[in-house]
Amino acid sequence: MPPLRSIHLASWAAYALAALLNVGAVLADAETLRRLTQPLFAPLLMVVLLTAAPHRSRTTTLLMGGLLCAWAGDSLGQLIPQGAQLIAVAGFLAALAFYSAALAPLWARSWDAMRIALAIPYGAVVVGLFVACADGAGPLLGVVAAYAVALAVMAFLSAGGNGLTWSGGTLFLLSSSLLAMDWFLPGASIALSTELVMLTYTVGHALLIGGMVRLMPRRRWTVCAPGASLVVVES
Incomplete structure (x- = not known):
């Protein structure tokens, strides 16, 4: 090999x-292990991406930017x-x-009525969640609104790639919805919500x-053919 x-x-x-250690740490209330494992997620996915991509491209650059921002979200809050x-x-x-910027060309490559119809349930989930959590968001209301829109757009565009990206985008939507209810919905009680957030997120x-x-x-x-491009949609 x-x-x-x-x-x-x-x-x-x-x-x-x-990921398994992190979810187990949340279950066992092992705070130190949780803090040590969570910042590892994005760097490990960066290695996955960089060891697969034959050369740098717009798509890999955007994905690396997304992973870097995800690392900041996972790690800097602990500091x-x-x-x-x-x-x-x-x-x-x-x-x-x-x-979303990385997924958009994939979506634009082919129009499909069923995928376009996904905007209805995804949008309904995000709007309903935002309305329910608005009172608890306080000064973060504007940021939460922007996040809700970005989340719906990314989940919607993820259906334009393949089954893996679509499933990943949908799980992102579910994970963030559970997290929003934990943070901003007073009185919400979901069994094992934190564990479910981390499981669906990872x-x-x-x-x-x-995907x-x-x-x-x-x-x-693999042996690259002359002039081969990284992602078909970048032509």
Whole structure:
């Protein structure tokens, strides 16, 4: 097996282990382990992406930007607890913008009535959640509104890639909805909500990046044909 592919597969395994340890730490209330594992998610997915991409392109640059912002949302709030919510929302808002920009050409490549119809349920979920959480958002109301719109757009565009990106975008929507109810909906009580947030987030993130990797016509460990491009939609 080529060394790069071995690193790629090892990165996936390390990501799965970090995600399982994190969810287990939340279940066991092991705060130190949770804090140590969460900042590892985005860097491991960066390694997954960089070991697969045969060369730099617009798509990989946007995905790397999204992963960097996701890392900020996962990590910086731990260093500044007073602003943890704002940092997390701002970090993932920026990540969603990068992911949407990477997914948009895939959506534009082919128009499908069923996928367009997804705007209705996705939009309804986000609008309903925003209305329910508006009172509890306080000074973060504007940021939460922008995040809600960005989340719906990213989930909608994710259907334009493949089954993995679509599933990943939908799980992102579910994860953020559960998190919003935890933070901004007084009296909301969902069993194991924190565990479900982390499970859907880590699986959704992996599916999104994995789906984008699958769309690459070549990998770094394969022999590239002259002039081969990274992603078909970038032509």
